[in-house]
Amino acid sequence: MLVRNVLLSVDPYMRGRMNDTKSYVAPFEVGEVMSGGAIGEVIESGVDSIAVGDFVLHDKGWRSHAVLTADEAGKLDPDAAPLSAYLGVLGMTGLTAYAGLVRVAEFQPGDTVFVSAAAGAVGSVVGQLAKLKGARRVVGSAGSAAKVEWLTGELGFDAAFNYKDGPVTEQLAAAAPDGVDVYFDNVGGDHLEAAIDSLNLHGRIAVCGMISQYNATEPDPAPRNLFQVIAKRFTLRGMLVADHADLRGRFVEEVAPLVSSGQLRYSETFEDGLLNMPQAFLDMLAGSNTGKMLVRA
Numbered sequence: 001m002l003v004r005n006v007l008l009s010v011d012p013y014m015r016g017r018m019n020d021t022k023s024y025v026a027p028f029e030v031g032e033v034m035s036g037g038a039i040g041e042v043i044e045s046g047v048d049s050i051a052v053g054d055f056v057l058h059d060k061g062w063r064s065h066a067v068l069t070a071d072e073a074g075k076l077d078p079d080a081a082p083l084s085a086y087l088g089v090l091g092m093t094g095l096t097a098y099a100g101l102v103r104v105a106e107f108q109p110g111d112t113v114f115v116s117a118a119a120g121a122v123g124s125v126v127g128q129l130a131k132l133k134g135a136r137r138v139v140g141s142a143g144s145a146a147k148v149e150w151l152t153g154e155l156g157f158d159a160a161f162n163y164k165d166g167p168v169t170e171q172l173a174a175a176a177p178d179g180v181d182v183y184f185d186n187v188g189g190d191h192l193e194a195a196i197d198s199l200n201l202h203g204r205i206a207v208c209g210m211i212s213q214y215n216a217t218e219p220d221p222a223p224r225n226l227f228q229v230i231a232k233r234f235t236l237r238g239m240l241v242a243d244h245a246d247l248r249g250r251f252v253e254e255v256a257p258l259v260s261s262g263q264l265r266y267s268e269t270f271e272d273g274l275l276n277m278p279q280a281f282l283d284m285l286a287g288s289n290t291g292k293m294l295v296r297a
C-alpha cells in the first residue's frame, strides 16, 4: 500500500540511534531516511484488508509517503480514539509506562512512586496509572513551573518539583518524607542518585531512560551512592518496551477505557510540517513538550 503520512513521532530513543555504537538496535545510517513511529492515510492499496482512506500505524518515519507491506502496517480505528493517541497514550509510550510500572517495577497498591520527566509522554502516564492503581503517594519531577502545576493540578500527582530549582536529592526528600518504594527512571544522573537516597528497604527502580545522558560527552559520575544497594536490598532493572509486546492486549483493555472516561488524562504538543521534524526533535529533547511530542505532516 501507499500511504501519505499525517502524524509523525519524535522520540528520545532516536538520539541513541544517532551514535555509532552497538546497542539493542542498529544506528541510523547517514544518507538513509530515519525510521520512527508514524500514522499514514492509505491512498493506494493492494492489500485485501486495507482500503483507500484507512489509517495505519507504521515505523517508516520521517517521510511524506511510504510504501508498506501488510506486515509493516497496523490498521487503526479512528472512531475508537483520536489518531494521535496511537502514537502516545495508547501507543508505544503508553505501553512503556504500563509495562514499566506493572511488570518491571512490580508496583503494588500502597507504594510511594517517584517518576522523573513526569510531564512527558511516558512519565505522565506512569504517575496517573500509579494513582489509579492505589499508590500511597505519587511524586513527579519536571523542568518548569507550568509542568509542575499540571502534574499536581490536572493530573492529580500528590507532589511535584522543578528539578532546575535546586538539588534533586533535597527536593525529593521533602516531597516524599516517608521515602520511595518505586522509582521510574526516565532521566538518570542526579535523579537516579536522589532516588537511591530516598529509596525504602526493598525498593524497586525501573530504568526506562536516562535522558540527561543522551547528549553527554563525558560519563556522568552520578549515581555515587550505589553502595546503598546492599543495606536497602533494592532492585534496579532496565527495560525495553519491545520485550513487553505480550502486554499490549491487557494494556489497551485496561487503559483505553480510562482514557475515554477522562480518568487518565493526556496532553500532546504538536509542531507542523515534515521539514520541522528535526526542530521538533531538538525541542522535545530540550523539554518544550508537555505530554507526547508529535509532528503534523
Ligand code: NDP
Pocket (backbone or CB within 6 Å): 011, 012, 013, 092, 093, 096, 117, 118, 119, 120, 121, 122, 123, 141, 142, 143, 144, 147, 163, 186, 187, 207, 208, 209, 210, 211, 212, 213, 239, 240, 241, 242, 284, 285, 286, 287, 288, 289, 290, 291, 292, 293
Ligand atoms: P518525553 O515526552 O518525556 O520528552 C522528553 C522530556 O525529557 C523532555 O520533555 C524534558 O522535560 C525531559 N528532559 C530532557 N533533558 C532532561 C534532563 N537533562 N534532565 C531531566 N529531564 C530532561 O519523552 P518520552 O516520554 O517519550 O520518553 C521518556 C523517557 O523514556 C526517555 O528517557 C526515553 O528514552 C525513555 N523511553 C524508553 C523506552 C524503553 O523501551 N526503555 C521507550 C520509550 C521511552 P523537562 O521539561 O521535564 O526537562
